[in-house]
Amino acid sequence: MPSRYRFTVLALALVAALSGCSSANPSAPASTPAGSASSSAQPSASTPASISPTPSPSTSSQPPAASELPRGGREVFPTYRLFGYSGYPGAPGQGRLGIGSLDARMAEIEKRGKSWTGGRKLLPVMELIAVTVHASPGKDGMYRTRAPEAVIKRWHDAAVKHKAMLLLNIQPGRADFIDEVKHFEKWLKYPDVGVALDPEWAVNKGQIPGRSFGSTTGAELDQVSRYLSQVVEANNLPEKVMLFHQLHVTIVKSPKALKQHPGVVPINSVDGIGSPAQKIATYKGVMKTRPSYVHAGFKIFFKEDVATGKRLITAKDALSLKPQPEYILFE
Numbered sequence: 447m448p449s450r451y452r453f454t455v456l457a458l459a460l461v462a463a464l465s466g467c468s469s470a471n472p473s474a475p476a477s478t479p480a481g482s483a484s485s486s487a488q489p490s491a492s493t494p495a496s497i498s499p500t501p502s503p504s505t506s507s508q509p510p511a512a513s514e515l516p517r518g519g520r521e522v523f524p525t526y527r528l529f530g531y532s533g534y535p536g537a538p539g540q541g542r543l544g545i546g547s548l549d550a551r552m553a554e555i556e557k558r559g560k561s562w563t564g565g566r567k568l569l570p571v572m573e574l575i576a577v578t579v580h581a582s583p584g585k586d587g588m589y590r591t592r593a594p595e596a597v598i599k600r601w602h603d604a605a606v607k608h609k610a611m612l613l614l615n616i617q618p619g620r621a622d623f624i625d626e627v628k629h630f631e632k633w634l635k636y637p638d639v640g641v642a643l644d645p646e647w648a649v650n651k652g653q654i655p656g657r658s659f660g661s662t663t664g665a666e667l668d669q670v671s672r673y674l675s676q677v678v679e680a681n682n683l684p685e686k687v688m689l690f691h692q693l694h695v696t697i698v699k700s701p702k703a704l705k706q707h708p709g710v711v712p713i714n715s716v717d718g719i720g721s722p723a724q725k726i727a728t729y730k731g732v733m734k735t736r737p738s739y740v741h742a743g744f745k746i747f748f749k750e751d752v753a754t755g756k757r758l759i760t761a762k763d764a765l766s767l768k769p770q771p772e773y774i775l776f777e
Contacts, residue, residue, distance in 0.1 A: 510682040513637040516609040517569055520684035522711045523741060528687070528773040529559035530571025532615060532642075535597060540575050541777040542748060548572075548604040555610075562774050564765045570610035573775060574601045577626050579617035579647040579655045589619030589655050592626075598633060605638055612639045613689060617647035619655055623662065624669050634677050640687035643670065645697050646717070661696065664703030671707045678709030685711050689743060689773065692732050693717035706739050713773050715743030721755025722763055729767060743773030 512520070519525055531551060533543030543551050552570060559568045576593045583589050598614070605612040614633065616626045623643055633639045645662035649655050671688050678686050688710050692698055704712060714736045716729040725744075733742060744764050751758055764771055 512682050513684060515569070515684045516605070516611055516638045517567065522569070522685050522687065523772055525567055526569035527563045527566040528569050528571050528611065529562050530555055530573060530610070530775055532573035532575065532775055532777045534575040534578065534593070535600075541573070543572060548601065552604065552608040552610065562761045562765070564770070570608060571613055571773070571775070572601055572605050572610055573613045573615050573642050574598065575617065576614035576630065577616040577618060579619045581654060581656050588621040589649070590617060590621055592629065602633065602636070602639065610638070611687065613642040613687060614639065615642040615644060617644045619647065620649055620651060620653070623648065623666055624673060627670050627673065631677065634674065634686070635681050635683070637683050640689065641670070641674070643667070643688070643690040645690060646693060661699060662690070663699045664701045667698070667704040667712070671704060671710045671712060674710045675707035683709065685709055687711050687713060689713040689715055691715045691717040691745065693728065695731055695735050698735070701735050702737050704737060704740065712740045713743045714740045715745055715773055715775060717745045719747050719750040719754055722757065722759040724755060725751070725759055726763070726767065733769060741773065742769045742771045743775065744771035745775045745777065747777050
């Protein structure tokens with residue numbers, strides 16, 4: 447039995463055992479494909495030149511020039527509905543965005559997204575699995591690998607070309623979210639790059655992803671949000687998205703410890719595989735724990751939802767939910 451398949455089975459079985467009130471399961475991430483571009487590749491010449499471990503206010507007499515979101519403006523909501531795909535290049539198990547050419551997938555997002563806008567403007571999203579969890583520890587014992595710089599550059603170039611937002615998805619294993627987010631600081635200085643955190647893959651010392659179910663806390667999410675707020679202020683950026691996926695109420699402990707921070711748009715995206723009724727039930731349960739200032743999101747699985755629930759949830763069904771999801775992701 448291939449190791450990737452064993453990891454998937456373990457993860458799915460673990461979620462099924464956990465959720466007595468929902469049959470939603472996490473999508474098991476595939477390993478980073480062999481033959482990916484070298485991590486020594488350099489970003490483009492347009493990459494910000496000054497890269498520090500933590501952002502600091504500009505030392506210039508003038509603040510950095512104000513920038514805008516990919517399709518205009520400095521505030522995400524309520525102008526836009528975020529709609530997109532997730533994936534990793536050459537890894538179909540990670541999501542549809544990793545299948546075929548990015549240009550073809552972005553055209554698909556534009557077309558499919560029209561029925562999900564609900565009267566708002568469409569802002570396409572590319573959710574790149576920038577940190578992939580594994581069942582083996584790796585050299586540093588963190589049970590995760592980071593995407594090579596060349597991959598991030600290629601996807602960011604595509605985001606710029608298609609006026610889309612790039613979210614760096616983080617499946618941290620035993621690493622801390624804040625450390626993984628800071629690793630990508632040079633990319634977060636761009637106005638079109640945010641983060642998507644996957645806490646079901648955040649395990650503690652002595653635990654193994656796929657055998658132990660991960661979680662996070664509102665305090666840990668708040669640490670990331672405060673850091674992103676500093677990045678936004680130091681670089682005069684428009685609002686930056688900090689999204690976290692959640693497939694069960696136990697995934698985020700003490701969620702109200704996540705506070706509001708200037709320039710950061712927190713989104714709680716409800717994850718999980720199942721029928722439309724099961725997914726809606728999970729959504730309603732998670733939303734009861736969501737702080738009022740955190741925006742709502744909804745995740746849909748092309749294959750797994752059909753296999754387990756016979757059909758995909760429709761835009762009409764999803765947009766009828768209260769609160770209405772402002773971020774829609776297909777995997």
